[in-house]
C-alpha cells in the first residue's frame with residue numbers, strides 16, 4: 001500500500017541519518033545512492049523527515065509514526081497520507097493556522113508540551129519570547145535578498161518575468177519563497193546577495209565612517225563585508241578567516257560585486273598573529289563569531305533533535321578567545337561589532353559581559369534580532385567601544 005511505502009522510505013532515511021552532515025546534504029547523497037526512488041518518493045521523504053525534525057523532542061514517548069503524523073500536520077497545509085491514516089480526526093484541519101493546529105494537538109495529546117520542541121530553552125537569551133520562538137519552528141523561513149542600492153527595478157522586472165512571487169520589504173530587501181531557483185532568474189549575482197533579513201539588520205550597528213579601515217575577522221564568504229561595503233563604499237577592508245576555501249568564495253563574490261581593493265589573510269585567531277598583524281590598527285572590527293547557529297535552526301531543524309547542549313561551552317570558549325585576540329588591534333574609541341546567529345545567552349549577553357569585564361571594552365548597545373517574527377533567522381549583535 002502507498003502509505004506503507006511512504007513510511008518505510010521515511011524510516012530508512014531516519015535510521016541511516018546520524019545528524020553529522022546537514023540534512024539537505026545527506027538527502028542529496030542518499031537519493032543519489034537510491035536511484036530507485038522516483039521524484040514523488042523523494043518529495044514525500046523530504047517533507048516527512050524535515051517535518052519530523054521540526055517537532056524536536058515533543059511527544060518523544062509516542063510511537064514514531066504518530067509523531068510523524070503530528071509533525072506533518074503542524075508543518076504543512078496540504079493533505080498527506082500519514083495524517084489521514086494516523087490522525088484521521090485532524091485531517092480536515094490541515095489548512096488551519098499553526099496556532100489553531102497546536103491547540104488541536106494539545107487537546108488530542110495531553111502530554112504535548114510546546115517547550116519540548118526546543119529542549120534547550122533554559123539557555124535562551126532573555127529577550128526571546130519563548131512561545132513565539134517555539135511556534136516558529138513549524139514554518140520554513142523565507143529566502144531574503146539584499147539589493148545593492150539603486151538596483152531594485154531591473155531585479156523586480158526579472159522576477160516578474162519569471163512569475164516568482166516577491167515581497168518588497170524595502171528598497172534594499174526582497175522576500176522570496178524558499179527554494180526559488182535564482183540562477184534561472186538572474187544572469188549573474190552583480191546587484192544582489194542572498195542574505196538573511198536579520199543578518200542584513202546587523203548592519204545598523206556598524207556605523208562606518210568615510211575612509212575607515214575595518215577588519216572582518218571571521219569573514220567566511222564575505223556576507224558582512226559586502227554589507228559594510230554597501231553601507232560605506234570608501235571603507236578599506238582586511239578580511240580573514242581560518243578557512244581558505246571560504247575566502248576563495250569571498251573572492252568570487254567580491255569580484256561579482258565589483259570590489260577590487262581589499263586585503264585578505266588566512267588567520268587562525270586562536271593563535272598569536274602578532275608576527276602578521278603587529279603594525280595593524282583598525283577603525284572597526286566585525287567579529288561574526290563561530291557559534292552554535294541555534295538562531296538558524298528553522299532552516300536546519302535536524303539540530304533540534306541532534307544538538308548536544310555541551311557544545312555551547314565549546315563555542316563560548318572560542319568566542320572569548322577570538323575576541324581577546326582581535327581587540328588589541330582596535331584603535332581606542334572605535335567599535336568591535338560582536339555578532340552571533342545564536343539564541344543562547346551564554347554565547348550572547350554572557351560573552352558581552354565577559355568582554356566588558358576582561359577587555360578594555362564598553363558596551364554601547366546590544367540586541368537580539370528576532371527573526372522568528374519575520375520567517376527569518378534570529379541573531380544577536382552588540383557594539384562595544386574600546387576605551
Ligand SMILES: C[S@@+](CC[C@H](N)C(=O)[O-])C[C@H]1O[C@@H](n2cnc3c(N)ncnc32)[C@H](O)[C@@H]1O
Nearest residue numbers: 218219220223224241242268269270288289290
Ligand atoms: C558565522 S561564520 C562567519 C560568517 C560570515 N561573516 C558571513 O557573513 O557570511 C564564522 C566563521 O568563523 C570562522 N572561524 C572559526 N574558528 C576560527 C578561528 N579560530 N580563526 C579564524 N576564523 C575562525 C569560520 O571558519 C567561519 O567562517
